[in-house]
Amino acid sequence: xxxxxxxxxxxxxxxxxxxxxxxxxxxxxxxxxxxxxxxxxxxxxxxxxxxxxxxxxxxxxxxxxxxxxxxxxxxxxxxxxxxxxxxxxxxxxxxxxxxxxxxxxxxxxxxxxxxxxxxxxxxxxxxxxxxxxxxxxxxxxxxxxxxxxxxxxxx
Amino acid sequence: xxxxxxxxxxxxxxxxxxxxxxxxxxxxxxxxxxxxxxxxxxxxxxxxxxxxxxxxxxxxxxxxxxxxxxxxxxxxxxxxxxxxxxxxxxxxxxxxxxxxxxxxxxxxxxxxxxxxxxxxxxxxxx
Numbered sequence: 177x178x179x180x181x182x183x184x185x186x187x188x189x190x191x192x193x194x195x196x197x198x199x200x201x202x203x204x205x206x207x208x209x210x211x212x213x214x215x216x217x218x219x220x221x222x223x224x225x226x227x228x229x230x231x232x233x234x235x236x237x238x239x240x241x242x243x244x245x246x247x248x249x250x251x252x253x254x255x256x257x258x259x260x261x262x263x264x265x266x267x268x269x270x271x272x273x274x275x276x277x278x279x280x281x282x283x284x285x286x287x288x289x290x291x292x293x294x295x296x297x298x299x300x301x302x303x304x305x306x307x308x309x310x311x312x313x314x315x316x317x318x319x320x321x322x323x324x325x326x327x328x329x330x331x
Numbered sequence: 332x333x334x335x336x337x338x339x340x341x342x343x344x345x346x347x348x349x350x351x352x353x354x355x356x357x358x359x360x361x362x363x364x365x366x367x368x369x370x371x372x373x374x375x376x377x378x379x380x381x382x383x384x385x386x387x388x389x390x391x392x393x394x395x396x397x398x399x400x401x402x403x404x405x406x407x408x409x410x411x412x413x414x415x416x417x418x419x420x421x422x423x424x425x426x427x428x429x430x431x432x433x434x435x436x437x438x439x440x441x442x443x444x445x446x447x448x449x450x451x452x453x454x455x456x457x
Contacts, residue, residue, distance in 0.1 A: 180366065199402075200405060200410040200414070203402055203405045203406055206406065207406065208407055209402070209403055209406040209407075214403075217399050217402050217406075240355075241355065241359055241365070241381070242365045242366070244356045244359040245359040245362060245363060245364050245365045246364045246365075246366075248356075248429065248433075248435045248436075249352055249353070249356040249425060249429045249433060249435065250425065250426055250429045250430075250445065251441070253421075253422060253425055253448075254422070254444045254445055254447075254448045257418075257422070257448045257451075260415075260418075260452055260455055264455060278454050279455050281451075281454055282450075282451040282452065282453070282455040283451065283455070285447045285448070285450050285451030285454065286447070286448050286451035286452065286455075287451075288447050288451075289443075289444040289445070289446075289447030289448035290444070292441075292443060293441055293445075295440070296438075296440050296441065300434075300435045300436040
């Protein structure tokens with residue numbers, strides 16, 4: 177993993193968390209959306225908070241697509257879930273909200289999950305990437321080479 | 332009614348989000364590493380290549396449905412319920428979908444990580 181790739185993952189984390197926060201704030205201003213007036217959801221994008229949230233979520237989307245081009249989905253999603261921890265820490269230390277012991281436990285679990293997945297490889301190797309078959313060998317000889325048994329040594 | 336609309340929105344959001352993630356991941360693997368492509372062929376070629384990919388189109392459509400379902404659910408339920416519930420269920424759904432549809436190697440480490448994150452996100456709502 178290069179520094180650039182870590183920055184992309186950090187971008188996914190931060191843009192997603194702040195975008196969701198702005199979106200939530202805006203939707204509370206818009207109010208409840210009735211099933212019979214679903215067009216209200218479309219009009220909600222005119223709210224400045226929702227619009228700002230959408231812009232940040234577009235930045236999140238660009239970083240997310242970039243990450244998916246070189247890492248597995250099951251790597252990117254847990255690795256970028258650290259945004260929930262960032263949000264909880266902002267709530268506790270910047271907004272001085274009460275964070276219950278259960279929430280602290282949730283933070284510990286998410287951090288553990290991020291640590292778990294970050295310690296492994298970011299992408300599943302393709303079959304041909306594990307050990308490419310030399311073009312001059314046929315399948316039987318390649319199999320023998322993989323298992324360490326010499327099949328055609330007398331030739 | 333509030334309960335039904337909240338959980339209905341969450342359910343549609345989770346299904347659409349998992350579908351969107353799977354198709355976008357497939358599209359970006361087909362496109363290739365964007366850093367290399369950008370350096371070799373330029374930004375416009377990269378964007379054109381992504382936009383022409385059918386999996387990308389389907390993935391974006393599914394993500395759009397997930398987005399509006401999220402807005403719908405947020406308008407009915409508290410963000411402390413809607414955001415963690417939809418996120419944790421999406422984590423679990425993605426772990427299974429990635430294994431069976433993307434053929435990713437979801438080993439014990441990755442599945443355990445997805446479970447830890449999903450449980451942690453659920454606890455944040457407590």
